[in-house]
Amino acid sequence: MSNRERHSGAVTLRGSVTRSSTADQALLDSRGRPDWKTKDAWRTLRILSEFVEGFETMADLPPSVSVFGSARSAENSAECRLGYELGGALARAGYAVITGGGPGVMEAANKGVAEAGGLSVGLGIELPFEQGLNDWVELGIDFRYFFVRKTMFVKYAQGFVVLPGGYGTMDELFEALTLVQTRKVTQFPVVLMGTSYWGGLIDWLRTTMLGEGKISKEDLDLMMLTDDVDEAVNHIVNTSETAP
Template sequence: MSKQRPAEWRRGPMRLRRDAVPESTTDQRLLDHRGPHDWLHTDPWRVMRIQSEFVEGFGGLAELGASVAIFGSARTSPEDPMYDAARRIAEGLCAAGYGVITGGGPGIMEAANRGASECGGVSVGLGIELPHEQTLNDWVDIGINFRYFFVRKTMFVKYSQGYIVMPGGFGTMDELFEALTLSQTGKITTFPIVLYGSEYWRGLVDWLRDTMLPAGMIAEEDLDRVHLCDDPEDAVRWFVAND
């Protein structure tokens, strides 16, 4: 004989009525070993995983000190001039007293971590779980792997004084425009952003100035948030001056 459901059910801050009222209590489901185990994979349980990633990230980076995030393509080969430029920029930042944070992968990320590590600076890699396994490069001295992109991105913003953005793909663009949005809306302050490689970035910058600005989608001061350059020393010098 089935029990009649109550007209209203309270589950913590939630109020449930009609068909939303469960047929059993949370304690019943917890103590019944015959029940299904899919609760391990539901969203409420994932909150604990997410929380643990924040705790691990905050704990691991809390004493990091002033640092700069360097972004760029994982596909850049060591023979590419951009690889050498990223390495030199990291060395310059190290000499200026900054640590370097990257996504911990190959390409530009490896070059930046290498530059920081070789000059005796702090070299950090924040990796991400991907369908195609990507391990942290050999030049990462402090590494953290994340399951969730948004947790990882929070760490980049929280523990970086600003970004230096080398040529890259969708991931690089994502980090760039998130930083611009947070800066524009005042969520982060004093956050210099360098776009390195004028030939690569010129089309985007021109589109922002010639299309978005006249359309009223951005303001003139939004364009001043970025510095376009082609010289590693200039990138470091401008960053330090605007930090």
């Protein structure tokens, strides 16, 4: 039997029944879809069920912080060491830690909080290159739809910490900044950790985006840049609406 394995919500697929497409792809790809009127209407029930599952599972979480970073980072990398230290510090400050549940920085943060006695949460996602939840996740949910998962990251967190990462990390960062800028969420600290990694982005935001009037100076103040774990945690404690 093939060792291929995919998770699609509560369903595990192996061998010949493993699909190459994902639920998100089926929802968003409208090419050659004459049946979209019927299938998309029924698909809303599956989407609703994911929201219900997420809300039910996470409603009783203690104050939590969502931590983002690359799944591709090596275990001994600087950002993984930083993620591990951050997870432990957040646990000692009374926070649970929510990650995407994957490897790399996410696993490091989950390990740090678990070993420090805090609650380690992982929100997985169905992807063509299946990863699965890392072994340090104590409370895990697998989602089919990115937008449902992203809602859970924001709804149940008192702040974001963003370590070096790729497109997915950038997506979460700018979604959080947009929600704070537009006052969809208030008192929501966003911390960037890794000054050498994020410094160029901050410079571009300041010189180009602010320089051309696309954002205001106050918008740059919506995030904090640091390499210091204690400084990051103290900022979250002092800025978030709900502290432990």
